Amino acid sequence: MEYIGPAIIIGTIFFGIVSIIKTISEHFLRRKMIDNNNLDEQTVHALKLENNPYASLKWGMVAFFGGMGLILLEFIPYEYDSPLPFGIEAVMISLGFLVYYFFVQKKLERV
Template identity: 80%
Template sequence: MEFIGPAIILGTIFFGTVSIIKAFSEHFLRKKMIDNNALDEKTINALKLDNNPHTALKWGMVAFFGGIGLILLEFIPHAYDSPLPFGVEAVMISLGFLVYYFMVKKQSKLV
């Protein structure tokens, strides 16, 4: 368990670097497409940042259930080197994704 701190830091640096490079490359691609007048309806739809209106709901549900998993770990006794916390957290995050999926599926049936 002593390696988790450096692993989190390395993962954060990697994810941050990839996100910055992706944002710059998408910006320059969009700028180049606009400058070259390559704008038809299909291209305009491709330039939109997010076509899914439920993105905030998805990540809210995942964060909510992830938090519930961390709260549960306070009350479940486990050994220091046990894989139980990872399993509980993975199950709770997966449950968050499933709840999100069924909420969106139910809402799309209503519309």
């Protein structure tokens, strides 16, 4: 249990470095393709240059359900070493993704 703190710190630093490198390399690739005018429909889709009007809704739903999971944990008694809080939080975050998915599917069916 004493090794979990350093492992989380190292994982966070690694994830941060990888995210920064990925973002920078994707930016340079997109800029180079736009400068060379190599944009067709397939390239635009591959580079994800299209706008997703529901992107902020997705993360809002995930954050909302994650917060609801934390509020729920405040009222449920559990032992210190119990995996129950992790399970409840994972289920609530997953529920947020599922609600978002079904909401967007219903919106796309209407269009």
